[in-house]
Amino acid sequence: MVVDDALLTDPRALAAVDTGGVLRSAATAGAQVRSAVDGAIEAGIGELAGHRPRAVVLLRRPGASRAATDLLTALLGPAVPVPVVPVDRVPSWIGPLDVVVAHTADATDAELAEGVGLAVRRGAEVLLSAPGDGPVASAGAGRVRLVEPRIPIPPGLDLPRALSVGLVALSALDLIDIPLQGGLSPLADHLDAEAERNQPGHEPFLNPAKSMALRLAEHTPLFWGTDPLAAAVAGHAVEALAAQAGVVGHAADLASAVTATGLVRAIDQGASGGDIFRDPFDDPAEGPAAPPPRLVMVATGDEDPSQVSLRLTGRTWPSADLVHPVEEVPRDARHAPLLRAVVLASRFVVASVYLGLATRTTEPA
Template identity: 65%
Template sequence: MTAVLDDTLLADPAALALADGAGALRAAATAGAQVRSAAQAALDAGVADLAGHRPRALVVLRRPGSSGAAGELLHALLGPQCPVPFVTADLVPGWVGPLDVVVAQSADPEDTELAESVARAVGRGAEVVLSVPAEGPVASAGAGRARFVEPRIPVPPALDLPRALAVGLSVVSALGLWPGDLDPSLEPLADALDAEAERNQPGHEPFMNPAKSLALRLAEHTPLLWGTDPPATAVAGHGATALATHAGVVAYSADIAQAATATALRRAVDLAERSDDVFRDPFDDPGPDAPPVRVVLLATSEEDPGQVATRRTGRGWPADLHHPVDEIARGTRDAGLLRAAVLAARWDAAAVYLGLATRTIEPA
């Protein structure tokens, strides 16, 4: 059964604050602070000392929570130009040894599988960068042998993607794998996320708040989140997870070219476009019982996403376009990274707003 949206809640900051007793909106607004604290923690942990080390492979462990999304996004941002193999895995591969660098992150200090992986990696002499809470078997497994980047800003595990991404960026920057130089403080990234948090603050009306606007557009629909470039596709996957986590909404995420091969979805998109016709008579054409689909195209590159979608699929799509070139202008240094992070933060906030407005998030 589709949850009923109370759109009046999104226009009432006091009611939002009352509904958000657990502070999910406040946690989502800490994205910039998470980046700054993680960057500083990485410096304190000696991650910068990896400079000059060219690993045989960079292994990023994919654990429950945000580490998988951070690894996928980092992999997409580096792309095929990454000078060493970039491996994402649930557990440390059997071939890992002294020539490799392993990044392990989790919000769960009791993750026994991760603890075993960390122990295996350090036992084989790999360089390990570990970011987990300080107490528990995971931290103990790397004690004294891993570069320990302690999380310093407590947020729910589902809202810590900025921290996980910042730790990964610190590692690839120190290893010289990033195309160009990244500021070790990651200040431009943190500033972009602060600006997005300002746009998405509860006091702004939905027409001025991109996260609220997105939540309203997705309500009572089945979202199809399609990326027009690899980082955007990674963000789409994170967006689908955020919707499931905070709003109980099932969404389909994919690369636009892959999505276009799903013939039944193509028909559903065309049907949804016809059902949006203001001249349609609902008695003559009642439409489907299931919530109609809504296509959202995400993009982080310099190109127009609609043109990219047409070129890659051979047709146009009735879609909402999310390509934050107004926020991150074309030609900005590391624009793809900044746009991807801004979009990920927007999806987090939109999912929380939707969860609050449908009472999926229960008051604490």
């Protein structure tokens, strides 16, 4: 996969290659948040205030729904006062005391349509973020709180919308302390600021997404999260790289990642320059060499990630790229871990788009 480095320094060339306007669509993250919140309020989500459900079911469907569910689950943590159940399908025990939250960009998702229909028949509250036409919306039979997309975007760029609808639902149920009216404005504002940093006109040394794209080029990316929110972002980063740039990577939480001893050895060998005792003439490589690993440590908490790593794994990772946006979201900011998570999720998506454009793997319009 050959990377055209010069392309990333030429805004006009980028625009010419980005025939589908993916970069422009990725910059709508803040607008997606605002429109999703407005749509959820208009759908009557505020009527759930004071309702204490038996369980909250978060549906993980293909696409951004998976990352949104992982982020919401990590945000709630183990202390949430009601069971929160992340599942791929609506469970058979669903009933009138339960709340279902679902998002999809696929209006024809047959499995989701079946699940929505089941939940409605059983009397559950359903908050559905989906296109207004197609089998999924029709399955609600007018008895779901439907939030339709208001900003058209290509597939894979809808995490801000999916996450916002989930946050509004959890806020209405009083499971998180984000007020409905204006509560997500800081999130949208930080996404707007990140879009400004990552705009095509900025040189790579001023553009964190371009810089990340160049660092990942011709490497096997390993995204390891030092906390639950960061691990969810890491998973989204790997999915974005696969979707936008055709790059295969690895994502995990730090404590689990270090059990992959082969990856740890590869990281350490790469940091030390490889095996100094290997003779390339006596021990020739068989076939093309695999791309070397590039470890990206992702952190969203307030604590120094190096200290977290020492506590969890007994070591640090000097060769890793540390991504911990405490300058963008300072430690005293309200909901700082969530804000850092959405900033990083957006950055990794845009970096994936830049890498896809620079390697000509992004599908043209």
